[in-house]
Amino acid sequence: MILDTQRFFIELAYDGTAYHGWQVQPNAVTVQQELDRALSVFFRQPVETLGCGRTDAGVHATQFFAHADLAGISEERAVSAVSNINALLPYQIAVSRIFKVHENAHARFDATxxxxxxxxxxxxxxxxxxxxxxxxxxxxxxxxxxxxxxxxxxxxxxxxxxxxxxxxxxxxxxxxxxxxxxxxxxxxxxxxxxxxxxxxxxxxxxxxxxxxxxxxxxxxxxxxxxxxxxxxxxxxxxxxxxxxxxxxxxxx
Structure with a gap:
């Protein structure tokens, strides 16, 4: 059975001191790596996010957006998942909200x-x-x-x-x-x-x-x-x- 896929934005903040920036890298711990892991565990499917930009090692964000496509996940379940996602994340990374966007919404290219x-x-x-x-x-x-x-x-x-x-x-x-x-x-x-x-x-x-x-x-x-x-x-x-x-x- 083919499950419907919906696109969601994830708003988060992080202290970048312990991380080698946002973007996934080989042999380095990054914010994106930790977020993808937490989302994948909770939603029980491989999740790959795309961020609004790439911050370097040691750089922080008080507001950051990423988008992800989730298969077979209702809007209600995604929106209500914030506290559960945060429980799976290191203390230095905190998700503040998850919300549905249109299918072509892009966290990086749509930012004005x-x-x-x-x-x-x-x-x-x-x-x-x-x-x-x-x-x-x-x-x-x-x-x-x-x-x-x-x-x-x-x-x-x-x-x-x-x-x-x-x-x-x-x-x-x-x-x-x-x-x-x-x-x-x-x-x-x-x-x-x-x-x-x-x-x-x-x-x-x-x-x-x-x-x-x-x-x-x-x-x-x-x-x-x-x-x-x-x-x-x-x-x-x-x-x-x-x-x-x-x-x-x-x-x-």
Missing amino acids: ARSYEYHFHFRKDPFSLGRSWLYKGVLDIEAMNVAAAQLMQYTDFSSFSKSNTSTATNNCKITAASFRETENGLVFCITADRFLRNMVRAIVGTLVMVGRHEIGASELEEIIRSKNRSNAGQSVPACGLYLVRIVYPYVD
């Missing part, structure tokens, strides 16, 4: 906007270990915000992309980019229609150079126009990076 945050802290804090970058130095935050605003004037971000990727284009539309101060640090917030591999960490590393007065805003523009990764700053540590929001036209 994504937002990341990068967290700094300036004083030693045991509760920020692995979740924020301890930065020891002084930064000119006003200069960094002036430079960050310039990012919205460009679309080709080859200078901040990991080399040898399979992307067809390095064009992205950034709609927001700024720093805000916190009690013990700093948070960089950035939103775009898409991001390149390592893009946010490379941008932050370059803006830190502005904050140190190693380069100015005009030199940042030269780096962007060069389309050469070697001209940009070093990538900041993964521990401070969070995927925080994904927007879909059909998801509340």
Whole structure:
């Protein structure tokens, strides 16, 4: 008997400290591997998810979406499975909801906007270990915000992309980019229609150079126009990076 297959979105969050990123890899533990295992066990069928993107090792997500096709599973059973799925997952990964979508819905390609945050802290804090970058130095935050605003004037971000990727284009539309101060640090917030591999960490590393007065805003523009990764700053540590929001036209 052929069972009807329905597509579902899974919304989740995770602390990426112990994982080698989202995507399944040989000889490494990943978030996707753990999620697929839990779904497969509970629904008693092989389940392979497809995520809204791929986060690198050590990167976190407060909101992440994946889709999966489930055969012979009613909407009611899938929606009500959240607590059971969470019981099968490591404590660092938590599913918040499962919901039915149309058969062609795609967690990656249908997303219209994504937002990341990068967290700094300036004083030693045991509760920020692995979740924020301890930065020891002084930064000119006003200069960094002036430079960050310039990012919205460009679309080709080859200078901040990991080399040898399979992307067809390095064009992205950034709609927001700024720093805000916190009690013990700093948070960089950035939103775009898409991001390149390592893009946010490379941008932050370059803006830190502005904050140190190693380069100015005009030199940042030269780096962007060069389309050469070697001209940009070093990538900041993964521990401070969070995927925080994904927007879909059909998801509340």
